[in-house]
Amino acid sequence: MPEPEHPGGRRPRLTRERVLDEAVALADEAGLDGLSMRTLADRLGVVPMALYKHVRDKEALLDGMVETVLAEVPPPPEEPGAAWKAAARARVLDTRRALQRHPWAWRALETRPAPTPAMLDHMEAMLRILRSGGVSPQLTHHAMHALGSRIWGFTQEVGASGPPPTDPDEIAAAMAAMAARWPAVLESAMSAGHDPDTTVGAGCDDDFEFAFALDLILDGTERLDERGWTPWGGVSAGAGG
Amino acid sequence: MPEPEHPGGRRPRLTRERVLDEAVALADEAGLDGLSMRTLADRLGVVPMALYKHVRDKEALLDGMVETVLAEVPPPPEEPGAAWKAAARARVLDTRRALQRHPWAWRALETRPAPTPAMLDHMEAMLRILRSGGVSPQLTHHAMHALGSRIWGFTQEVGASGPPPTDPDEIAAAMAAMAARWPAVLESAMSAGHDPDTTVGAGCDDDFEFAFALDLILDGTERLDERGWTPWGGVSAGAGG
DNA sequence: AACGCGAGGTGTACGGCGTACACCTTCGAC
DNA sequence: GTCGAAGGTGTACGCCGTACACCTCGCGTT
Incomplete structure (x- = not known):
């Protein structure tokens, strides 16, 4: 047994949370490598x-670490309305600060082969702003793509790898899940078309x-x-004007 | 000896170029992993x-692969002058096309711990446009940062890791090398200051x-x-106007 | 023609990685 | 008190990058 000595009582049990927190701390100190x-x-x-009793494999560990970091980003205002620009700006900067605290995070993010639930939550919040x-919806869609490089720190389409499911039932199930938890993401996905006649889920150019x-x-x-x-x-002070 | 049979004559000798070309082809087919x-x-x-007789280690192999891919980007016009915006746009899109042909390339790029000569050449060309x-010089500097996410596919400061040399002689030598081969990069680096009084190589915020x-x-x-x-x-057709 | 020397290719080996699989231990529910 | 399952262990396998000593050519010199 490694580390047999524990001052008082037994070594506390492992949990997924303890594993993730320690992984984040370790990566903060020693980097992802x-x-x-x-x-x-x-x-x-x-x-x-x-x-392996708490994370399926190392990829799942990284998923969880990303989730942990994104949880540090403070929640945005519910309905900023006319103040959307300031709210969006603040949220991007909040995200940047969280990622800066964990320099390995953006590299972990970009190696996720598909957007994780935590990432979808994050996008959902920004879209709603x-x-x-x-x-x-159309302009929101494009702005979100443009902002992607600021939010995630990289440009390539998140989750662009791997073909989407072709089975109609699978698609329907995925859409239903989206509609329930990430309605703004779903709307944005449906707003990708560049022509009103061909708009319906036409995919994203x-x-x-x-x-x-x-x-x-x-x-x-x-x-x-x-x-x-x-x-x-x-x-002006920034690039505004 | 692996692969003992070679139809006619001996197996051709290895060269750095053959190694790099084959590495690019392999990564195209099988991905970086x-x-x-x-x-x-x-x-x-x-x-x-x-x-290892042709590349120092795997990192140097990746450096060389990046160099090979960037060499595919067609050279920009020498002095576009007033047409700078169109020239810049074309060059970014040319770069994108080259990187798209090698989906692993942007991930290889972002793991370079410091800008390689090939990357500096690339930046130099864009700055001159x-x-x-x-x-x-100041606006060029900031625009270059903003364009970074488009050119390289990611946002983080290229070569931000590792402290810069503190020895004055080392700095002078690096500056001299820059002045000779990458004058626009050097000028841009010196234009980072945000106040005319504190401009001189004040580092980049x-x-x-x-x-x-x-x-x-x-x-x-x-x-x-x-x-x-x-x-x-x-x-308008694009985002212009 | 003989030689030797250095560049380039080989073989072996080491330590690290992720993780499959079988096993043992511990603890809570009954 | 018993039992079953959840959680921790030990061993082992096949990858990885690469250090180091060695061998083998081909070429320039004599």
């Missing part, structure tokens, strides 16, 4: 295989989304340039 | 350790850069929203 099932088990005074401000975000940046830069923007207040 | 020194050696009909259009790019997206979205933008041409 320093996190192995063996080093983690050592820290918990336990044999490596004991972890924009929608509550009256931004159209990645090239369009990419160019949309790119043009926001370039057009914004051009406008600032034309106005002789300077960082010390030529136009 | 399917690329190991052993599987790569197998494909080349060689024993794993033979690779903006500067040739008369965009100020990551939070400012993040907020700058975030506000470009949010302000642009707000403007489109106010104009009742629709994706099928309400305002």
